[in-house]
Every structure is written in C-alpha cells, then in structure tokens.
Amino acid sequence: MVLNALLRPDEFFAERAPGLSLGRAAAVVFVVAVVSTAVVGAFGWTLSQRLTATTEIPNDERPPDWVCEDEADSEVEEMVQDGCDEPKQKTVVVGDLLWDAFSERLPLVFVGVLLAWPLYGVALHVGSALAGGSGSFTDTLAVAAWGMFPSALQAVVGFGLLYAALGGIDLAGSDPEMLASQIRSLTERAQGDTALLSLAGAVWQGYVWTFGLKRARDLSTGGAAFAGGGVAVVVFLLSLV
Template identity: 30%
Template sequence: MPSISALLTDPDGFFDRQGSDPSLKGPLVVILAVAAVDTVAAVLQSRFMSQLFEGAGAAGGFLAAIQAVTYLFVVAGPFVVWLLYAGLFHAVSVVFDGDGAFSTTAAFVGWGFVPSVLGSVASAAINYYRFNVRGIDVPAEFTQESMRQFNRALQTGPLVALSAALGIVFTLWSAFLWTFALKHARELTVRQAALTVAVPVLVAVLISLRTLLVAVEVL
C-alpha cells in the first residue's frame, strides 16, 4: 500500500505516482479506519445514551432499536460522505473541463480522508472524557426548562468548541490533500483544483463554524 507519510509530506508527488487507474484498496482501508474509530466512539457513548433514554422512560426495545440505527449510520456514514465528496468534486470539476474517470476521483478523494482518521480519534477522546469521565447530568424529569438546560449543556462549553475547532482544522487539511487529488484525477491546474474543492469544503467548514460559535455562546 502506498506510504501515508508520502501522502502527507508530498501529496502532489503521491497522487502523480498513483497513475490513472489507482487501486481502491488503500482508500477503502482509510474509510474503514474512520468507520471503526467512529463505531468505538459510539459504543463508548452508549452508556450515556442508555441513561438518557431510560430517564425519558423509553422501553428497552426502543432503546435497542435506536442504538442499532445509530450504529448503522455510524458505520455507513463515512462511506456515504466519501462518495458524496467524490461526486461533488467530480461534478464541479466539469466546469473546468476536468478529464478523468470517476473511479480515479473516488480513489484519490478517499486518500484525502486520512486526516479524518486523526480527527475521529481526537473527537472520540474528547467525547469519552466529556460524557463518561466528566459527565453530563441527565434530567430527572423532562420538563421544558430541564430540556432547555440539558440541550444547552450538550451544545456549549470548551470541549464542544475544541471538537468543532479541530473539525475545521482536519477538514482544511483534507481540502489541501484533495486539491492535489483533483489536480491529478481530473487533469486540472492547482488553481482549478482548489476552486473545485472550495465550495463543498466551505459548506462543511461553515457547519463546524456554527457549532463552534454556538459552543462559545456567540450565536
């Protein structure tokens, strides 16, 4: 499998060496790693979720169903996001007369999720400390006021802000890698590739930025 260090230190050369018919094995391993870390994080957070639903009086069967659906989304989510980004980048690059197969775009974009593996690890560690070590009090009674305070506790605070800020950093890091990925996958200039990547990434950054502003109670 190609060297991850080469990808991170010389992305231009890394994607140039992949050729026009790259293997999907490496990118699949990257996405599987993201899904694996996210799954572990979901399992670690399941104790808190159990307390939340039990406090709300949910039946055991309902809780099991919710957890099953959650795990399904956690496992499938990284693959959906991968294909979504690849599809958007491939479509936007048409504006610049991009030339290259979608399979190449998908493979190269998959490599760009390497920072997301680190981001998922950081997010899992933050959430584990937040929910399982420091803890968040689940309301004894779910009144309108208690739910308002509970939602505020979930959405604000330095750990939420840290997680959102790191999300922005790792997304921008991926965007840097994707710029060179699209350059070689779709035969674009660096400027054209950067513009291709910019719009979808900007949407993701704005979502994280809103979470950050809510966390520090600016919004």
C-alpha cells in the first residue's frame, strides 16, 4: 500500500478517493514522526559518542559563593552550606553536553511533525480550492499525510550521508579550535548534501500531493500540480532557511 502511494499515487488515490481513510493517514503521520525523531536522536547520539574531549563548566552541586563565604553559626546554615567543599568547576565530556541538548529537543521534533500535518492540509486545501477543486477537507488532510512519507525516507538517507561524513572526521581531539574547525567542515559538507536531498524529497512530495489532489479534489493534473507542487516548493524553500 505504502509503495503504491509513493510510486503510483495516481492509481492509488483513484482507487480510494473520495472517502480516504483518515485513520490510515494519521498512522502514516505517526510513523513519519517516530522515524524523524529516531533519526535525529541517532545522529545526536552518534556525534556525541565521537566528541570525547572534556571541558570545564560551573558545578551546579556547589552553592553560590555568597552562601559559602561566611562560617556557619547554626545547624540551618550548615545545611545551607552543605556542598561548599565541592569545586566551583567540574570536568565533563563535550559529547555528554551535546547529547543532553539533543535529547531535550527530540520531543519538539516529534510534536513538530504532528503539527505540520494540519498545516500542510490547510495549505493544500486552499491551493486546490484556488485551482477550482472540490471535495472534503478530510480527504485533503489524508492526501497531505501520504505526501509526508518521503520526508521520513529523506531523513533516513540524510542520516546515512552524515554518518558517512563523520567517518572521515576526527572529533576526539581536545583542542577547541581544531574541534570547531572539524565541526565547521562537517556542517559545510552536510549543507550541500542536505540541500540536494531536500530538493529530491520536495519533488517526491509534490508528485504524491499532485495526484492525491487530482483524485481527492477532482482537479486536472495541471491544477493539482499547481496546488501540490506549489506547497512542495514552499516546504523546500523553508527547509533551506
């Protein structure tokens, strides 16, 4: 079913529209959200494991200096000053800090994909209405969901490219300037690969959305391409920002 929707969308939607299953569409979006989140997490974890250098950061377990300046005259003050013998700075692995930052953002990736679904649906419905389309919003919403599937495949391929790029870069050094240079090199390489991959993903999305809208919104191929392709172009441009 999924392959038909991605590779033969005209045939797939012709057999099912109107009256597309919103439940199946929601399942597609859920899978896309899970895969996208897992890919971001996998990349963050892989990168963090390669960053073995250490750095000094403030020790959160030590009370502020103003608490530790005076001698304790009571049991209460002794309790407050508990931990003043801890060092002001502590040594941590850079990769651990990076993973903490990645892990905090993973829920945002998951929720972001879920929130993108109705936004795509609205954009496709408005665009197809301008092209003279007719039909229910739920069908448009289902089309929007199926067209999001290429983004999950795009994320997996993107992770593969970034993982391959990591193989040629040594991130185990302790020199901050060298690490910054290595990260900058990885970022520049990734930007070029990501742009091409995003373009391929946008073309694939536009392809699915075009024939989905053609069948679900009773449009000509040209009118559906105007709506579906237009939204795909906007999504691509936003991915470059």
